[in-house]
Amino acid sequence: MAMRRATLGRNILVYAILLGWTVWLAFPLYWLAIAAFKTPLAMTQYATYIPWVDFTPTLAAFQNVFGKAAGLDPRQPFTNSVMISTGAGIVALVIGSMAGYALARFRYQIGRIDNDQISNFFLSQRLFPVAVLAVPFLILYRELSLLDTQIGMIVAEIGFGTPFVAWLMRDFFASLPREIEESALIDGCTRPQVLRHIVFPLGAPGLVAAFILIFIGSWNNYFLALVLTFSDAVTVPLFIQTQAQYVTGITPWANIAVITLVSIVPPVLAGLLLQRYLTHGLTFGAVK
């Protein structure tokens, strides 16, 4: 009986924590979702919580944002973000997974540097402060006329994505069986054939996960865009921030809410669909 009581008490505590955290996570998302359906005026008067009860939902903000008479036009930022995240994602995936494969299958020994050290070196890039690279990028891009261009942003994002993919894919390829590749090589396959017919199909889930991680990272990146773009190549996070920052006068909250809502849907959907493959990358390998 004492045992049962203890279990019950523990369950109450467990579910109190879980439900409490769910509410704390869900409320801002709910608040964003309803904000997108409020009129601009409703956002500036008083707090309202439930559609059809204390406010009437409207598509006005969606029409403002995506209609023809756009006060603030998010189409260019969205196009930029899609191009930059996709372009950088693909290039980083190709170059990074090539290196990841090489680190998983070949042995390197350059002086005292071996595979583990190359791999850790790649990973260490991820924790580096962007600020220290922002200044030289700003100067170099000014000289090369790459400031405020999509291609400039793609190149910069490739620099962040590639080493991370290399580190991530090394672990992934190392977990694939080596024997199939070896017997194919013995049978006379060339390395490119092995890569194309064996490694690529077997590695597909890892490659997709790596692409999603790079895509989300670059989609959500703010500081790089802040430093390297100002009008033509502005990305969605920078666009939201510049619209939402504190200014006196009327801020079009409902319109920004629509843009924010649309901007978080792609990464959240991709992340949730592939969540089982993302854990290793999201935890930086801290957990095996």
Added chain:
Amino acid sequence: MSVSTTERAPLVSARPIRRFSLSDRHYKWILLLPAVLVVVGLTLFPLVFSLAITFTNWDLYSADSASFAGLSQWTRLLGDRGFLTPARNTVVFTAGVVPLEFVLGLMVALALNNATVGRTFFRVFFLVPLMVSPVATSFIMGRTMFDPNVGPIHDLLVRFGLPAVPWLTHPTWAMVTLMLIDSWGGTAFMILLFTAGLQGMPQEPYEAAKVDGASDWQLLRHITLPLLAPVMVAAVLIRALDAFKVVDIIATVTGGGPGDATESLTLKVYNLAVKGGDVAYGAAASYALVAIMIVFATVFLLATRKAVRRATGDD
């Protein structure tokens, strides 16, 4: 050297020795080299370039061309009281969010580990903040929820007869608001790490302890937490380094204000180098930021190494 012919070669080559084919001795380097070049070109070269700039007086918006200035940027940095506030803000922010997210993350992860019904739903839903950009989080929470006039938090406080809180306009409260916003996303990372760590735990110590009649609390205190120590160290280190370079939340919610009460080091570097054009000084400041982070990471890892070894019994 012709890669294309090799690719088109039949699966089983007619000739045992292919004179123009590339062997693994080559592929080993062909596969690795592009990534190395990317890192050298897009990270190492800019880093060296940035270090070189710190010894000049380069100013983007100055008509004079840059010239060698020796260590003057560095001596200027050491004597610059303007960095005291951003440095203090950054340390306060980091020292605030990391323990907050650590405790919350551990609580939620332990609850998740003990849950039976709906476990998958909670586990997946708790990952959502990792996919949402900090700018989006900051807009939702900082600009609308914590709004001093029409935000729901103010509204609910007033409805329950509680005093209004100057969430964004009071220096201390503004920092607290930023910490709360950061913990929305940052805790998700802690939960993910701790959950993964808890799932990978061996079952034997628990079974043995249960036979001996250990209570839930004793299991947690003497088995779970010690075994989780290595993950805890990694979680704290990664989040601390991340929090130390905070900028997006601050730029969106307070812009560094009120006054300079929430200006972080990264924001300061941006204001100096990008907005102000003083790239030489900004570069020096950004290097100081890296130096602090490296010192912190080294000291932290050395300080925790012994504790982790003792906790996990690896000594």
